Amino acid sequence: MENSSFDTVFSLDLQKHIMSFFTLKSLAKCICVSKQWASLIRGEDFAKVYLNRSIDRPRLMFMVGRFASDPPEPQMSWFYNVYKELKRAPGKYDVETEALFHSVYQKEEPLLLSGQQQLRIPFEPFTCSVTRPIQGLIYLQLRTKSAICNPGAKTFRTLPEIKADPKTVIKSFLGYDKATDVFKVLCITCRSGVFVNPIRTYQVCTIRFNAGEESWRPIRCAYDHSPSTEGLFIDGVLYYEAERYSDKARVIMSFNVMSEEFSVIELSEQVRSDNSWHLVNYNEKIALPQPVDNKSRGLQMWVRDEMGVWSLRSIRIPPWKKAIGCKRLYFRGNIHGTNELVFTENGCLGHLIPSVIHVLLYNTEKPNLIRKIDVEKLDGDNAETFVDHVDSTWLM
Template sequence: MVNSNSQTPPEDLEKKILLRLPLKSLVKLIQVSKKWASIIRGEEFRREYLLRSMTRPRVMLMVERMTSLPHEPKMSWFHDVYEEQRRNPGSGEYEVLFHSVYQEKKPSLSSGQQQLRIPFEKVGSNISQPIRGLTCLHLDTKVAICNPGTKNYRILPEIPALEDEEWRESSIKCFFGYDEDTNVFKVLCIKTRNLSSIPINDCHVLTVELGAEPSYWRRIICNDDHSPVTEALFKGGFLYYGAWSSTGNNLVVRFNVTSEEFTVWEPSEEVQRDADFSFPRWKFVIYEKDIALVDDFAFFPAAEIDRDGTNVFPILVIDEISGDFERKIIKIHGWQQKVGDDVFYFKGTIGTGELVFAQCSGMDGLMPGASFSVLYYDTKKFLRRSTIEAVAGEHILEARTFLDHVDSTWLM
């Protein structure tokens, strides 16, 4: 006789099984069982799932695209598409598309691939570096946080507008960070005037505690007036970004996400002269676990060629305690023979020690139907390629690459 009162598996066993499942399966299971939903949304499960995911980080590609156009674009199609959508919102589907695959060796599109589409008008396409599985997007005064793995996003309170007539001539930079001490995310907002680039010392912070009611924007004080001119890089509780002072000097700004205090460093004249250094031309990357700056003009294959035919390019490694800058030279052997003439930019290093390069995009960098490649280069001079094929008919406006994205159950 069959016992109809069969016992369900112990909760500990259920949790162990759930921890091994991909995010797309967890998203479905929370709709099936209230018990599973309770386990998956629990703080302990979230922490353990995140720790497991950190052992298999991803490379994430964010694509702005048009899926349909009323006419065949010309060579200046980037501007044509953008202006057409601005003039006539119904002229095509303008959206933000996320792809992510594992950074492991020889990743395949079927190995951990995730995709998420978000209408552009919801949050825009200014995107932050992913932190603990979440990214922050903003458009003008609109802000949202997004989990590409679970395909969920949350609209945050709008950024307070400037209280004067110069609002239309002002721009906003938003930076995304995480405070491990209190287990909350924070969004830093800094406003500057576009025409003069004059700092206006208007800084706000929004604390995002997931699962709690929306917070409000708090004004904070920065004693060093500056205008942010680069995107930010988050590392170890600090946000790093490039800025200009009121006199036009190049500055590196460090924001402590916990204390909400600013530290400002200015590269020496010698460093700036030797490296031909200026913002926003230089970008922040992680190089061998350190904060570093790389010259975006040092792209491949146009990087400087050494006497032995080796491609070389400079980086500036920053001492996170003193703020000193050390100039280093990176050498890539046999680039032209292995890659050819496609243009790539250095994006930093990953846990395997490999240097990562992402294909140029934006403007005329990627035409409709083109594929997008990420290259990995190790110390043994081995180069591997991960390629995402574009769907026929897609018009890619821009593609941005982020390293070390991880799966998390936030926002589920």
């Protein structure tokens, strides 16, 4: 009787289907089994199959800032080497700091037991920046050095160095073009002096994972502005708050990732003065929510509809005071495809956190129920929370 194997018994499509249920850690081991398995797992077809499966099991991801303790992970040695070079520059602090990325399945309890993942990278505010996750990837930047990273697989790819001198402010955003299946990084640099107007440049780096080396190329922007917040990516468009140079007005800029065109979203005085300026994805729409405390009856936020009209939304949450006590919570968005709203005690990196992060999930279809989850063992000083992060095999 002939010996049978996984490769001969099951068709290629069935192999992909079976492996799509594996964890990233298990897939990393499978890559070492054979060249055929490695080729299958690293292929674009399997990447799409695995991503579609992961979308049904989204993750809640915390980025926790803390003092560095243990030696760096081998996968991130390049990032740490660049970080050390920056630390040797004049005026830098001697204290080593880092960020811990901790992700868990957001639909399963207890969260700490639901497929937790961790990744450590060096991090220092005003020197390093990290984008919100898109399709399972994040963009890491240390001054002019940058990389695309898969936090679940703990892998990365370095990008060409950004040309800028030490006095230049650099702001970057990650987006994804579904039509051409490529990632793009928008980089805006701004150099100013005492007697000269700011000089801004706009560049894009297109990332094709099975193509050659990437490069930065200049693009035009008819609206002179300076970004002031992190980016929010929704349905092929990047959004971020900015200050317009001509009149110093606060506006929201939009950047179409496919066409690479900018546009300005004007805001009324009421909207400008009545929000915390933290862009949130609410049902695939831009939202500007207000912080919520025990004096609130629920959530209030400005939401922009498909016609570009802003309206004030109020979502009343009956058991709110009993659930949050004296805490001040921040709306992080709703879980994709559901009516469950996510609130955390931390608003963004820089907010001090206790040893336990409190996560509240409120389903608008179940008005008398609040799901409260305590995420423990996130040792750090401050944190930021991202919803709907997914597992991806990109860069494996």
